[in-house]
Amino acid sequence: MIRVLLADDEHLIRGAIATLLGLEPDIEVVAQVARGDLVAQAVRENAPDVIVLDIEMPGMDGLSVAEALPGQAMLMLTSFGRPGYLRRALAAGVRGFVPKDASSDELATAIRRVHSGGRYLDPEMAASAMMAGESPLTDRERDALAQAAGGASVGEIAKTLHLTEGTVRNYLSSAITKLGATNRITAIRAAQEKGWL
Incomplete structure (x- = not known):
């Protein structure tokens, strides 16, 4: 079983994702948190294989969580497909980036790929990031x-x-x-x- 931790401040969305992932024969949601600053403790207590993070959360945003937890298998699930977010997430070691309007099948595929050491990037988000280029700001x-x-x-x-x-x-x-x-x-x-x- 692939042990998954879900971090999303929207209770309804988090619950729906957990329910849908629970239907997958090889995925188990072992913990859910509504705040970014609770992720590290949930990781220590539940030892997930993959962490699914929302970007915008109270306490600590998903990008900061990813930067604070190097070496973890992480996937961003977000409605904010901004190019800079994708680049920052990849730089922090995040291996998956999926929009919230993706199907549950796509999310499960992304989780499996990230768990196996691969990457899963939504094609439209990846194309937008490439077209936008690097941030010109120091x-x-x-x-x-x-x-x-x-x-x-x-x-x-x-x-x-x-x-x-x-x-x-x-x-x-x-x-x-x-x-x-x-x-x-x-x-x-x-x-x-x-x-x-």
Whole structure:
């Protein structure tokens, strides 16, 4: 049996997925959690073979969970097929990426492939990621823009990132230019749409 842990904050979706996977002769859902910050403990307690993660969850998003659990067989199940998400997930060692509107057969196939050491990438998501290219932002530009997206002022960003206010302004200005935006708000929106933030 392939032991699966499901992490999704939407109770109805998580329950439906667990029920459908339970119909598969070789898959057993051994644990379910509704928050990303509960995944590590559930992994320790249940020793799953494959972890199925939603991207957007309270406590800790699925991408951060994947980055915090290297070496685990993981698959992202998401309605957010943003190119940057796919690239970040792959960089974190995630081996499967499936949209939430996929069939239960497709999800079961993806789980089996990830369990056997292979990869399963939804073709449309993979094509979108390839067409979008790499993020033009440096890590510091992304950090500054992410802080700005959270509503932080230049002074607050400088304090959080241990930089001068002038350096923060330079990073934000550079990010705006690279994203072809006219201001911080449109730069944040553009980066979020691509999954770069």
